[in-house]
Amino acid sequence: MTLSAAAAHAGAPETRITPVAAADLPPGVLSVVLKAAPGLKVIEAELKEREDRRYFDVEGVLPGGAEIEFDLLERNGAWEIVETQRDIAWTEAPAAVQTAAGKARPVRVIESTQNDGRVIYELFAAGQPKTPALEVSYKDGVAKVLAEAWPH
Numbered sequence: 001m002t003l004s005a006a007a008a009h010a011g012a013p014e015t016r017i018t019p020v021a022a023a024d025l026p027p028g029v030l031s032v033v034l035k036a037a038p039g040l041k042v043i044e045a046e047l048k049e050r051e052d053r054r055y056f057d058v059e060g061v062l063p064g065g066a067e068i069e070f071d072l073l074e075r076n077g078a079w080e081i082v083e084t085q086r087d088i089a090w091t092e093a094p095a096a097v098q099t100a101a102g103k104a105r106p107v108r109v110i111e112s113t114q115n116d117g118r119v120i121y122e123l124f125a126a127g128q129p130k131t132p133a134l135e136v137s138y139k140d141g142v143a144k145v146l147a148e149a150w151p152h
Contacts, residue, residue: 015050028079029056033070036081039063055082083120084113090123097121097136100143104134112150120150 022042034040040060048055054074061067071083088111090098106123110132113119118139122132135146 013051015048018047018049020045020047020056025056025058026079029058029072032072032079032081033058033060036070036084037062037068040068043067080115082115085110087111093121094138094141094143096141096143097138100136100145101134106133120146122150 022045025042025045029045030042033042037060040062042058042060044059046057048057056072056079057069058072059067059069067086069085070081071085072079073082074080088109090106090109093109093111101121101123104123104125107126108124108129110122110124111119112122116139118137121136121138123134123136124131125133132149135150137144137146137150
């Protein structure tokens with residue numbers, strides 16, 4: 001079990017992280033993930049517990065070879081995907097996102113699709129692989145730089 005880097009920031013809630021083998025994932029988690037991505041081969045999973053919430057991060061490879069990650073939240077005893085993440089090239093981000101980010105030239109971009117249709121673009125700077133240097137929210141053609149880290 002480890003403590004997330006986010007907890008190192010003053011006032012950030014502590015997150016307990018426990019690695020989980022693919023074979024040990026709860027059936028409900030596996031069922032939801034496989035329904036969203038048939039044929040997914042689970043590579044890695046973690047249970048994250050923060051502020052009375054339980055999440056699973058499930059990373060895997062799709063049949064075509066693309067990598068994907070699902071973040072699931074437990075609500076009333078059922079697991080729900082709250083975020084789907086994949087790495088993209090910066091040039092694949094919508095023009096509005098690139099404009100909102102200004103002069104940012106990220107070395108890594110994670111596209112995080114939320115279950116409300118919003119997409120969060122996490123932009124990583126060179127030499128800072130753990131925490132995004134900038135996050136941009138995008139919904140209905142409107143991009144906005146976030147002042148605080150997105151909660152998922």
